[in-house]
Amino acid sequence: MQNSVMVVGEALVDVVNGTPHVGGSPLNVAVGLARLGHDVSFVGRLGHDEYGSLISDHLRANTVRCLLPPDRHPSSAAIATLDATGSASYEFELVWELPPLPEWLPAALEGARAVHTGSIATLLPPGADTVLEAIQSTRTHGALISFDPNCRPSITPDTAAARAKVEAFVALSDVVKASDEDMVWLYPERPIEASAEAWRQLGPALGAC
Secondary structure, eight states, X not given: OTTEEEEEOOOEEEEETTEEEEEOHHHHHHHHHHHTTOOEEEEOOOBSXXXXXXXXXXXXXXXXXXXXXXXXXXXXEEEEEEOXXXXXXXXXXXXXXXXXXXXXHHHHHTTEEEEEEEGGGGTSTTHHHXXXXXXXXXXXXXXXXXXXXXXXXXXXXXXXXXXXXXXXXXXXXXXEEOOHHHHHHHOTTSOHHHHHHHHHHHSOSEEXX
């Protein structure tokens, strides 16, 4: 797995009008990188169920290695309801829990030149603490680290807690990408540019909003 890319984060199934679609921000990044020809390992949980099989098949079809086997919990899902205008609202059924680092980190880091994480995986307990520990360990391996907070206030509504966790990941990252919505939710009291500069002071070499 020389020069591989590791992605750590959630996989889930979006159910729209009763039809399941495999997704999750980190999983989509992993699939996108694989389609661009990169060698990709994905660290994210899935259950031993129908949705878990859909996720596993999707990763396999896109040549992404899934490093964790199915666990005892149901696979995560987002149930979408569309209104008359076509706008969607979501009801989430989420479990975010990872095995201890010694069980998966060495294999995940083998030959990794880049590591990406973000979204629900970096904010939702108990798995978020495991992800942070993994990224802290990754710093010693010299891989480039990228982070996209992709905040979901409906899932992690405590803004202060989310802000502290996001800043911990920003401080460990080389590249950070955030949306305007992320920045406004995390720092409603100041302009986006000021918040981006504050993040730059934490350590990233490159940031994009």
